[in-house]
Amino acid sequence: MILTGTGMMKIATAPQAPVVQCFTSNSTWLCCTGAVCIEVVAIGAGGAGGNGGNAPAALCNSTGGGGGGGGGVSICVFTTGFGSSQSITVGSALDSCFGTLLVANKGSNGANGTTNIAPNNYAAGGAGGAGNFLSGSCGGLSGQSAANPANGGAGAGGTQAPAGGGGGGSSRYTGALWRCGAGGAGGVPSPTTICGITLGNGGDGGKTFPPTGGGAGCSYGGGGGAGGAGCAGSGGQSGAAGAPGIIKVTQYFS
Numbered sequence: 499m500i501l502t503g504t505g506m507m508k509i510a511t512a513p514q515a516p517v518v519q520c521f522t523s524n525s526t527w528l529c530c531t532g533a534v535c536i537e538v539v540a541i542g543a544g545g546a547g548g549n550g551g552n553a554p555a556a557l558c559n560s561t562g563g564g565g566g567g568g569g570g571v572s573i574c575v576f577t578t579g580f581g582s583s584q585s586i587t588v589g590s591a592l593d594s595c596f597g598t599l600l601v602a603n604k605g606s607n608g609a610n611g612t613t614n615i616a617p618n619n620y621a622a623g624g625a626g627g628a629g630n631f632l633s634g635s636c637g638g639l640s641g642q643s644a645a646n647p648a649n650g651g652a653g654a655g656g657t658q659a660p661a662g663g664g665g666g667g668s669s670r671y672t673g674a675l676w677r678c679g680a681g682g683a684g685g686v687p688s689p690t691t692i693c694g695i696t697l698g699n700g701g702d703g704g705k706t707f708p709p710t711g712g713g714a715g716c717s718y719g720g721g722g723g724a725g726g727a728g729c730a731g732s733g734g735q736s737g738a739a740g741a742p743g744i745i746k747v748t749q750y751f752s
Contacts, residue, residue, distance in 0.1 A: 514751040520695075521745045525586040527596070533749040535577040539693045540594040540602035541660065542569030544715035544740025545624040545637065546722045550666045550704060551611030553728030558676050560613045560727040562666020563712070565637030565655050565682065565703060566740045567605030569719030570627035571692065574600050586745055593627070594743040602743065603627030605721050608637050611666060611734055623653065623665055624721065637662030637721045638682045638703065655685025655700030659692065660719030664703035666712060666737070669729035678707030678729040684720070698741040709734060715741035 517530050529536075548563025576599065584597035594602040606624035626634030635656030655662040664682030671677075681703030690697055698720025701713030705726045712723030718741055725735035 517749040519747050521586045521588050522742060523589055527584045527586055527747055529580065529582050530749050532751050534752045535575060535750050536580050537575045537748045538596045538600050539695060539746040540572045540596060540600055541695065541719040541743045542594045542602040542604040542627045542634065543590055543592050543743040544569050544660060544698055544719050544721040545605030545607045546739050547663045547701065547712040547724035547737025548608035548610040549736050550709055550725035550727040550734025551613040552733045553613065553669060553731060555731040558669045558671030558729050560734065561611040561668045562640040562681065562703060562727045563611045563724030563737045564608030564623035564640050565663030565665050565700060565724050566608045566715065566721035567624040567626035567637045568634035568656065568660035568662045568698065568700065568721045569605045569743055570603040570634040571659060572600050572602040573693065588743045588745050590739065590742040592743060594745050596745055605634050605662065605740055608724050608737060611640055611727050623662060626662060634660055634719065635662045635685060638665040640665040640668060640724060654682040655721060657685050657688050659687035659689060660698040661685030661687040661700040661721065663700040663712060663715060663721035663723040666703040666724035666726040667706040669706045669727045676707065676730050680705045681723065681726055684713060684723055693746060695744060695746055701738050704735050708732065711735040712738040714738040717741055718744045
């Protein structure tokens with residue numbers, strides 16, 4: 499476009515396109531010359547699912563682990579103070595940090611299941627990591643055999659973004675009958691994307707009889723599923739890891 503001024507002609511130039519960078523491991527962010535503001539989106543890693551409780555040979559009142567919490571989400575636009583570089587901390591089982599300017603906490607790990615003849619005991623799910631603006635979801639509770647003695651089912655993962663993992667199935671011994679539950683389904687985040695980043699689903703919780711381990715958290719920040727409880731004399735299974743975090747930095751120019 500040609501603009502006319504006081505006796506001269508000026509040619510208007512298009513502004514520089516934004517520069518977008520995504521970090522999935524520890525690194526250093528470098529500011530481009532001419533950047534006037536930046537947008538930082540950080541997602542913390544999901545928490546790990548808890549392990550399922552063991553089952554003695556003669557008894558089977560044990561609980562699955564709690565699902566891991568979804569990672570926290572933080573979003574901020576900086577117009578000053580971001581400097582020429584910032585350290586990046588991001589990865590598995592870590593808070594996601596943009597220097598000291600922005601933090602998205604990792605999800606908490608789910609509690610391990612218990613081995614106990616009391617049917618009302620259960621292991622709580624891990625709490626979601628708290629973000630500066632948006633918070634991660636809670637993980638699912640483990641199955642509680644007293645709530646559903648027919649199968650000792652497990653609690654499902656959360657639906658906030660990113661989602662927590664499902665709880666592991668519980669087991670219960672009544673007379674000569676073992677009642678062994680399926681694991682809870684991992685949560686599905688809503689919305690499933692934010693600022694172009696796919697948010698993580700929670701991993702499914704492990705079942706019992708025979709006991710299985712939990713499913714890993716998916717994409718970015720999903721909580722790990724919990725392990726199923728032991729049943730009929732078997733040991734409980736392991737919970738799975740949460741998905742790693744990510745940091746996205748967009749630089750804008752005048």
